Amino acid sequence: MSSTDPDHTLTSLLAPRQDAPRLLALTILWHPDAERIGEQFIAPSAEVAVGRFAPPFAAPAGAALPLGHRCVAREPLRLHYRPDGQVALAPPASRMHLEVDGAAVGAPLLLAAARLDAGVVLGLGGAVLLCLHWMDRLPDGADMPALLGVSSAAIRLRGQIRQAAATDLPVLLLGETGSGKEVAARAIHAAGARRAEPMVAVNMATLNEALAAADLFGAEKGAYTGALAARPGWFAEAGAGTLFLDEIGNAPAPIQPMLLRVLESGEYRPLGARRDARSQARLIAATDQDLAAGGFNQPLLRRLEGFVIRLPPLRERRADIGLLIRQVLRGWAARGGAAAPALPAAFVDQLCRHDWPGNVRQLAGAVQRALLDVDAGLAPRLDAPAAAPAPGPAGAAPAARARLAELSPQAVLDALQQNGWRIRAAALALGVSRPSMYKLIDAHPDIRSLAAIAPEEIDAALARHGPDAQRCAAALRTPSEPLRRHLRLRGGPA
Numbered sequence: 001m002s003s004t005d006p007d008h009t010l011t012s013l014l015a016p017r018q019d020a021p022r023l024l025a026l027t028i029l030w031h032p033d034a035e036r037i038g039e040q041f042i043a044p045s046a047e048v049a050v051g052r053f054a055p056p057f058a059a060p061a062g063a064a065l066p067l068g069h070r071c072v073a074r075e076p077l078r079l080h081y082r083p084d085g086q087v088a089l090a091p092p093a094s095r096m097h098l099e100v101d102g103a104a105v106g107a108p109l110l111l112a113a114a115r116l117d118a119g120v121v122l123g124l125g126g127a128v129l130l131c132l133h134w135m136d137r138l139p140d141g142a143d144m145p146a147l148l149g150v151s152s153a154a155i156r157l158r159g160q161i162r163q164a165a166a167t168d169l170p171v172l173l174l175g176e177t178g179s180g181k182e183v184a185a186r187a188i189h190a191a192g193a194r195r196a197e198p199m200v201a202v203n204m205a206t207l208n209e210a211l212a213a214a215d216l217f218g219a220e221k222g223a224y225t226g227a228l229a230a231r232p233g234w235f236a237e238a239g240a241g242t243l244f245l246d247e248i249g250n251a252p253a254p255i256q257p258m259l260l261r262v263l264e265s266g267e268y269r270p271l272g273a274r275r276d277a278r279s280q281a282r283l284i285a286a287t288d289q290d291l292a293a294g295g296f297n298q299p300l301l302r303r304l305e306g307f308v309i310r311l312p313p314l315r316e317r318r319a320d321i322g323l324l325i326r327q328v329l330r331g332w333a334a335r336g337g338a339a340a341p342a343l344p345a346a347f348v349d350q351l352c353r354h355d356w357p358g359n360v361r362q363l364a365g366a367v368q369r370a371l372l373d374v375d376a377g378l379a380p381r382l383d384a385p386a387a388a389p390a391p392g393p394a395g396a397a398p399a400a401r402a403r404l405a406e407l408s409p410q411a412v413l414d415a416l417q418q419n420g421w422r423i424r425a426a427a428l429a430l431g432v433s434r435p436s437m438y439k440l441i442d443a444h445p446d447i448r449s450l451a452a453i454a455p456e457e458i459d460a461a462l463a464r465h466g467p468d469a470q471r472c473a474a475a476l477r478t479p480s481e482p483l484r485r486h487l488r489l490r491g492g493p494a
């Protein structure tokens, strides 16, 4: 741990040094040969000339080849990283159509250094898209297939995951909705010494406040009304593995001091038990909220911050967008057995420049819908209604929030009914985050929270519909996940 580290966390050891050299880099976002997507050229000097036959682009440990495509002019466009930090761009002396961030360019221009932080999208000849960006670290072997990315931010993230995996510290994952927090938690578990033990993921926002303590810490038989059998709780189920507490900012207030106690002493008391139990589990928590802003138990926050990892939003790492699009295309081919329909380069250009408040999840949804459109002979559109952004509860853009308010109660009800009353599936269908889905449900006049339903009514639904939690949920007009947990706690059907 660094003695000058004001946060006293390991994270600062990995923070890029202010004086770290940064190099100009070009990453292939789109190419008629999809295998080329993600290949990079990292400039060894301040001058780069990009044409059909040079420079060579390569994947880590792969062969290096020039862009090669006939739409790219032989005459190169020239980039010059100037001492004042700006990048001068001179178009080629040819008829090739050149676009810079969607605008046609026919004359030299200067790019401010800050534009390259997120990545500038260069369109060459209407067929090849490149991302011009900075690199402040070397490409890695990208040995975490669930966490794609060739940007410096993606490489830094994988490095932090490897470091966190080598420790037993609690980890706090911070990032906007859809930015990959759960994927990162699973990668930490998979890369650590506990990989052979279970990983249990709990969404704190779905916990029923009255039952949360029993859910997490377990309960003795008869510990509360309806507890027909003892149950272990998530801490015991995680054993010596990893307990992932997603959306920790939504942890019910009475639970927070109990979590603090486990983190401080390793001990907790199952409901109705005479003595404490010991937790062996490693804790990873995630949130898209600012937990320091108020409401959340601050000593608990300090404990969770053993190792803090910030997941960068997609709009700050455009160099990764091509690989993420290709992942969806490959998924389509793997599911359907046939290659995915071709997406127009102009549409991919839009995808690469979009702001993606719902991050990777929203991008993947937009690409899926575009593929369905193209397959049906329609032109893909980025502004299709279903492609509405998935805002998080905190930090959501005003435009995204407005769109959330535009969702009618009927649309929310339809999404639940069509998705077996499952919150996660309905949130995906509406293109909103799970925290937003909870807010929509709370505000809905015709959807009830489980706590508001009398036990006799639940019993009557069970008697009528049998042990089918989804049918009971539909009959009770309540989401099925909390009902399923409630039934499990009672020792009944799930």
Ligand SMILES: Nc1ncnc2c1ncn2[C@@H]1O[C@H](COP(=O)(O)OP(=O)(O)OP(=O)(O)O)[C@@H](O)[C@H]1O
Pocket: 146, 147, 148, 149, 175, 176, 177, 178, 179, 180, 181, 182, 183, 184, 246, 288, 324, 327, 360, 361, 433, 434
């Ligand atoms: N770097 C990545 N490479 C490939 N897929 C990714 C990456 N990051 C995220 N994804 C995918 O994006 C989707 C959202 O990721 P994930 O559920 O981990 O996000 P999250 O930050 O936990 O979201 P939320 O806060 O809404 O729960 C998942 O389908 C995941 O597989």
